[in-house]
Amino acid sequence: MKTCPDYIVQYMNDYLDGDLEPSEERVLKENLVTCQDCQQIYHELTKTVAFVQSASQIEAPRGFVEATMRKLPKQNQRSGAQR
Amino acid sequence: MDALVNKRIAQVIKGDQNAFAEIVELYQHRLYQICYRMLGNKHEAEDIAQEAFMRAYVNIHTFDQNRKFSTWLYRIATNLCIDRIRKKKPDYYLDAEVRGAEGLNMYSSIANDDELPEDELVKMEIQERVQYEISRLPEKYRAAIVLKYIEELPLAEISEILDLPLGTVKTRIHRGREALRKQLSNL
Numbered sequence: 001m002k003t004c005p006d007y008i009v010q011y012m013n014d015y016l017d018g019d020l021e022p023s024e025e026r027v028l029k030e031n032l033v034t035c036q037d038c039q040q041i042y043h044e045l046t047k048t049v050a051f052v053q054s055a056s057q058i059e060a061p062r063g064f065v066e067a068t069m070r071k072l073p074k075q076n077q078r079s080g081a082q083r
Numbered sequence: 084m085d086a087l088v089n090k091r092i093a094q095v096i097k098g099d100q101n102a103f104a105e106i107v108e109l110y111q112h113r114l115y116q117i118c119y120r121m122l123g124n125k126h127e128a129e130d131i132a133q134e135a136f137m138r139a140y141v142n143i144h145t146f147d148q149n150r151k152f153s154t155w156l157y158r159i160a161t162n163l164c165i166d167r168i169r170k171k172k173p174d175y176y177l178d179a180e181v182r183g184a185e186g187l188n189m190y191s192s193i194a195n196d197d198e199l200p201e202d203e204l205v206k207m208e209i210q211e212r213v214q215y216e217i218s219r220l221p222e223k224y225r226a227a228i229v230l231k232y233i234e235e236l237p238l239a240e241i242s243e244i245l246d247l248p249l250g251t252v253k254t255r256i257h258r259g260r261e262a263l264r265k266q267l268s269n270l
Contacts, residue, residue, distance in 0.1 A: 047267070
Protein backbone atom coordinates (compact mmCIF):
# COMPACT_ATOMS: atom_id res chain seq x y z
CA MET A 1 0.00 0.00 0.00
CA LYS A 2 1.42 3.30 -1.05
CA THR A 3 0.85 6.23 1.26
CA CYS A 4 3.57 8.60 0.08
CA PRO A 5 2.64 11.60 -2.03
CA ASP A 6 2.77 11.18 -5.82
CA TYR A 7 5.50 13.77 -6.17
CA ILE A 8 7.95 11.32 -4.63
CA VAL A 9 7.80 9.16 -7.76
CA GLN A 10 8.16 12.33 -9.82
CA TYR A 11 11.24 13.17 -7.77
CA MET A 12 12.65 9.72 -8.50
CA ASN A 13 12.18 10.27 -12.20
CA ASP A 14 13.70 13.73 -12.06
CA TYR A 15 16.59 12.33 -10.07
CA LEU A 16 17.20 9.67 -12.73
CA ASP A 17 17.25 12.45 -15.34
CA GLY A 18 19.78 14.39 -13.27
CA ASP A 19 17.13 17.04 -12.91
CA LEU A 20 16.38 17.23 -9.20
CA GLU A 21 17.08 20.30 -7.03
CA PRO A 22 19.33 19.64 -4.03
CA SER A 23 16.50 20.51 -1.62
CA GLU A 24 14.18 18.03 -3.36
CA GLU A 25 16.93 15.47 -3.37
CA ARG A 26 17.10 15.71 0.42
CA VAL A 27 13.35 15.12 0.63
CA LEU A 28 13.64 12.11 -1.65
CA LYS A 29 16.52 10.61 0.29
CA GLU A 30 14.76 11.02 3.60
CA ASN A 31 11.72 9.39 2.09
CA LEU A 32 13.70 6.44 0.74
CA VAL A 33 15.20 5.82 4.15
CA THR A 34 11.80 5.63 5.81
CA CYS A 35 9.48 4.11 3.18
CA GLN A 36 10.03 0.58 1.99
CA ASP A 37 7.47 0.79 -0.80
CA CYS A 38 9.21 3.80 -2.28
CA GLN A 39 12.54 2.09 -1.87
CA GLN A 40 11.17 -0.82 -3.85
CA ILE A 41 9.90 1.42 -6.64
CA TYR A 42 13.18 3.27 -6.82
CA HIS A 43 15.09 0.02 -6.91
CA GLU A 44 12.90 -1.25 -9.75
CA LEU A 45 13.35 1.96 -11.70
CA THR A 46 17.14 1.81 -11.52
CA LYS A 47 17.00 -1.88 -12.41
CA THR A 48 14.83 -1.03 -15.41
CA VAL A 49 17.33 1.52 -16.66
CA ALA A 50 20.23 -0.90 -16.21
CA PHE A 51 18.24 -3.58 -18.02
CA VAL A 52 17.49 -1.43 -21.07
CA GLN A 53 21.08 -0.21 -21.15
CA SER A 54 22.30 -3.79 -21.19
CA ALA A 55 20.98 -4.13 -24.74
CA SER A 56 24.04 -4.71 -26.89
CA GLN A 57 24.82 -2.35 -29.71
CA ILE A 58 23.78 -3.86 -32.98
CA GLU A 59 25.20 -3.15 -36.40
CA ALA A 60 23.75 -2.73 -39.83
CA PRO A 61 24.01 -5.89 -41.96
CA ARG A 62 26.96 -6.39 -44.29
CA GLY A 63 26.63 -4.67 -47.62
CA PHE A 64 24.26 -2.09 -46.20
CA VAL A 65 26.13 0.88 -47.70
CA GLU A 66 26.23 -0.64 -51.18
CA ALA A 67 22.59 -1.69 -51.03
CA THR A 68 21.58 1.80 -49.91
CA MET A 69 23.63 3.48 -52.64
CA ARG A 70 22.04 1.26 -55.27
CA LYS A 71 18.61 2.46 -54.21
CA LEU A 72 19.36 6.14 -54.59
CA PRO A 73 17.72 7.88 -57.55
CA LYS A 74 20.10 8.66 -60.40
CA GLN A 75 21.65 12.09 -60.15
CA ASN A 76 20.10 13.75 -63.15
CA GLN A 77 16.63 12.89 -61.90
CA ARG A 78 17.22 14.51 -58.57
CA SER A 79 15.54 17.84 -58.04
CA GLY A 80 17.45 20.67 -56.46
CA ALA A 81 20.84 19.36 -57.49
CA GLN A 82 21.69 22.16 -59.86
CA ARG A 83 21.36 25.62 -58.47
CA MET B 84 32.88 14.79 -37.73
CA ASP B 85 30.45 17.58 -38.57
CA ALA B 86 33.03 19.42 -40.67
CA LEU B 87 33.70 16.27 -42.69
CA VAL B 88 29.99 15.60 -43.08
CA ASN B 89 29.33 19.15 -44.27
CA LYS B 90 32.13 18.82 -46.81
CA ARG B 91 30.56 15.64 -48.15
CA ILE B 92 27.14 17.24 -48.21
CA ALA B 93 28.50 20.11 -50.30
CA GLN B 94 29.90 17.55 -52.74
CA VAL B 95 26.59 15.70 -52.92
CA ILE B 96 24.75 18.95 -53.64
CA LYS B 97 27.21 19.64 -56.46
CA GLY B 98 26.18 16.32 -57.97
CA ASP B 99 28.76 13.88 -56.62
CA GLN B 100 26.60 10.95 -55.61
CA ASN B 101 29.57 8.91 -54.39
CA ALA B 102 30.26 11.42 -51.64
CA PHE B 103 27.00 10.26 -50.06
CA ALA B 104 28.42 6.76 -49.56
CA GLU B 105 30.74 8.09 -46.92
CA ILE B 106 27.82 9.64 -45.06
CA VAL B 107 25.97 6.32 -45.15
CA GLU B 108 29.13 4.61 -43.97
CA LEU B 109 29.43 6.94 -40.99
CA TYR B 110 25.85 6.69 -39.78
CA GLN B 111 24.71 3.25 -40.94
CA HIS B 112 25.08 1.42 -37.64
CA ARG B 113 23.46 4.00 -35.41
CA LEU B 114 20.61 4.59 -37.82
CA TYR B 115 20.01 0.89 -38.29
CA GLN B 116 20.06 0.36 -34.54
CA ILE B 117 17.43 3.06 -33.95
CA CYS B 118 15.20 1.47 -36.58
CA TYR B 119 15.77 -2.02 -35.23
CA ARG B 120 14.98 -1.04 -31.64
CA MET B 121 11.88 0.83 -32.75
CA LEU B 122 10.56 -1.88 -35.07
CA GLY B 123 11.95 -5.07 -33.53
CA ASN B 124 12.47 -6.66 -36.92
CA LYS B 125 15.69 -6.86 -38.92
CA HIS B 126 14.18 -6.74 -42.38
CA GLU B 127 11.96 -3.82 -41.57
CA ALA B 128 14.84 -2.04 -39.88
CA GLU B 129 16.98 -2.42 -42.96
CA ASP B 130 14.18 -1.30 -45.20
CA ILE B 131 13.37 1.80 -43.15
CA ALA B 132 17.02 2.73 -42.55
CA GLN B 133 17.62 2.64 -46.30
CA GLU B 134 14.49 4.66 -46.91
CA ALA B 135 15.71 7.24 -44.38
CA PHE B 136 19.07 7.59 -46.14
CA MET B 137 17.29 7.83 -49.46
CA ARG B 138 15.09 10.66 -48.20
CA ALA B 139 18.06 12.42 -46.68
CA TYR B 140 19.80 12.20 -50.04
CA VAL B 141 16.86 13.51 -52.03
CA ASN B 142 16.29 16.37 -49.59
CA ILE B 143 19.90 17.11 -48.75
CA HIS B 144 19.66 20.69 -50.09
CA THR B 145 17.07 21.45 -47.40
CA PHE B 146 19.45 20.49 -44.59
CA ASP B 147 20.69 23.52 -42.62
CA GLN B 148 24.42 22.97 -42.28
CA ASN B 149 24.58 25.02 -39.10
CA ARG B 150 22.74 22.20 -37.37
CA LYS B 151 23.77 18.72 -36.50
CA PHE B 152 23.35 16.29 -39.37
CA SER B 153 22.69 13.29 -37.12
CA THR B 154 19.73 15.08 -35.51
CA TRP B 155 18.19 15.70 -38.90
CA LEU B 156 18.85 12.15 -40.09
CA TYR B 157 17.49 10.54 -36.92
CA ARG B 158 14.39 12.65 -37.20
CA ILE B 159 13.70 11.34 -40.69
CA ALA B 160 14.22 7.78 -39.45
CA THR B 161 12.12 8.01 -36.29
CA ASN B 162 9.26 9.55 -38.26
CA LEU B 163 9.41 6.70 -40.76
CA CYS B 164 9.48 4.14 -37.94
CA ILE B 165 6.51 5.69 -36.17
CA ASP B 166 4.56 5.71 -39.45
CA ARG B 167 5.43 2.08 -40.03
CA ILE B 168 4.34 1.06 -36.53
CA ARG B 169 1.03 2.89 -36.93
CA LYS B 170 0.34 1.29 -40.29
CA LYS B 171 0.80 -2.15 -38.83
CA LYS B 172 -2.09 -1.71 -36.44
CA PRO B 173 -5.71 -0.92 -37.11
CA ASP B 174 -5.97 2.68 -36.07
CA TYR B 175 -9.65 3.48 -36.05
CA TYR B 176 -10.01 3.19 -32.31
CA LEU B 177 -6.49 3.03 -30.98
CA ASP B 178 -6.01 6.70 -30.23
CA ALA B 179 -8.99 6.88 -27.96
CA GLU B 180 -7.94 7.48 -24.41
CA VAL B 181 -9.05 4.77 -22.02
CA ARG B 182 -11.20 6.23 -19.31
CA GLY B 183 -9.62 6.30 -15.89
CA ALA B 184 -6.15 5.59 -17.23
CA GLU B 185 -4.43 8.91 -17.67
CA GLY B 186 -1.90 8.94 -20.48
CA LEU B 187 -2.79 5.44 -21.55
CA ASN B 188 -4.73 4.57 -24.65
CA MET B 189 -5.67 1.44 -26.50
CA TYR B 190 -2.10 0.97 -27.71
CA SER B 191 -0.87 0.27 -24.24
CA SER B 192 -3.82 -1.97 -23.41
CA ILE B 193 -3.17 -4.00 -26.52
CA ALA B 194 0.49 -4.24 -25.63
CA ASN B 195 -0.45 -5.66 -22.26
CA ASP B 196 -2.78 -8.22 -23.78
CA ASP B 197 0.15 -9.50 -25.76
CA GLU B 198 1.95 -10.60 -22.64
CA LEU B 199 3.78 -13.89 -22.80
CA PRO B 200 3.34 -16.51 -20.11
CA GLU B 201 5.81 -16.36 -17.23
CA ASP B 202 7.78 -19.49 -18.21
CA GLU B 203 8.23 -18.16 -21.75
CA LEU B 204 9.67 -14.95 -20.35
CA VAL B 205 12.08 -16.82 -18.11
CA LYS B 206 13.40 -18.81 -21.07
CA MET B 207 14.12 -15.69 -23.09
CA GLU B 208 17.69 -14.53 -23.47
CA ILE B 209 18.29 -11.17 -21.89
CA GLN B 210 18.87 -9.46 -25.25
CA GLU B 211 15.67 -10.85 -26.64
CA ARG B 212 13.84 -9.80 -23.54
CA VAL B 213 15.06 -6.20 -23.77
CA GLN B 214 13.82 -5.99 -27.34
CA TYR B 215 10.52 -7.65 -26.45
CA GLU B 216 9.85 -5.24 -23.62
CA ILE B 217 10.78 -2.20 -25.71
CA SER B 218 8.47 -3.35 -28.48
CA ARG B 219 5.56 -3.54 -26.04
CA LEU B 220 5.84 0.16 -25.28
CA PRO B 221 3.47 2.51 -27.06
CA GLU B 222 5.47 3.99 -29.95
CA LYS B 223 5.55 7.49 -28.57
CA TYR B 224 7.30 6.31 -25.44
CA ARG B 225 9.37 3.83 -27.40
CA ALA B 226 11.12 6.49 -29.47
CA ALA B 227 12.03 8.53 -26.39
CA ILE B 228 13.33 5.49 -24.47
CA VAL B 229 15.39 4.20 -27.40
CA LEU B 230 17.00 7.59 -28.02
CA LYS B 231 17.70 8.13 -24.34
CA TYR B 232 18.89 4.71 -23.18
CA ILE B 233 20.10 2.91 -26.28
CA GLU B 234 21.51 5.87 -28.17
CA GLU B 235 22.29 7.77 -24.97
CA LEU B 236 21.47 11.13 -26.51
CA PRO B 237 20.99 14.26 -24.41
CA LEU B 238 17.39 15.29 -23.75
CA ALA B 239 17.80 18.50 -25.75
CA GLU B 240 18.76 16.49 -28.82
CA ILE B 241 15.92 14.03 -28.35
CA SER B 242 13.56 16.98 -28.17
CA GLU B 243 14.88 18.22 -31.54
CA ILE B 244 14.72 14.80 -33.17
CA LEU B 245 11.16 14.15 -32.05
CA ASP B 246 10.16 17.79 -32.58
CA LEU B 247 8.66 17.95 -29.10
CA PRO B 248 9.16 20.39 -26.24
CA LEU B 249 11.70 19.29 -23.64
CA GLY B 250 8.98 18.88 -21.02
CA THR B 251 7.07 16.46 -23.23
CA VAL B 252 10.21 14.42 -23.87
CA LYS B 253 10.79 14.15 -20.13
CA THR B 254 7.21 13.07 -19.55
CA ARG B 255 7.50 10.39 -22.22
CA ILE B 256 10.73 9.09 -20.77
CA HIS B 257 9.17 9.03 -17.29
CA ARG B 258 6.11 7.19 -18.53
CA GLY B 259 8.13 4.85 -20.68
CA ARG B 260 10.40 4.03 -17.77
CA GLU B 261 7.42 3.54 -15.50
CA ALA B 262 5.72 1.26 -18.05
CA LEU B 263 8.91 -0.77 -18.38
CA ARG B 264 9.24 -1.01 -14.63
CA LYS B 265 5.78 -2.55 -14.43
CA GLN B 266 6.45 -4.88 -17.35
CA LEU B 267 9.64 -6.03 -15.68
CA SER B 268 8.29 -6.50 -12.19
CA ASN B 269 8.67 -10.26 -12.57
CA LEU B 270 12.30 -10.04 -13.61
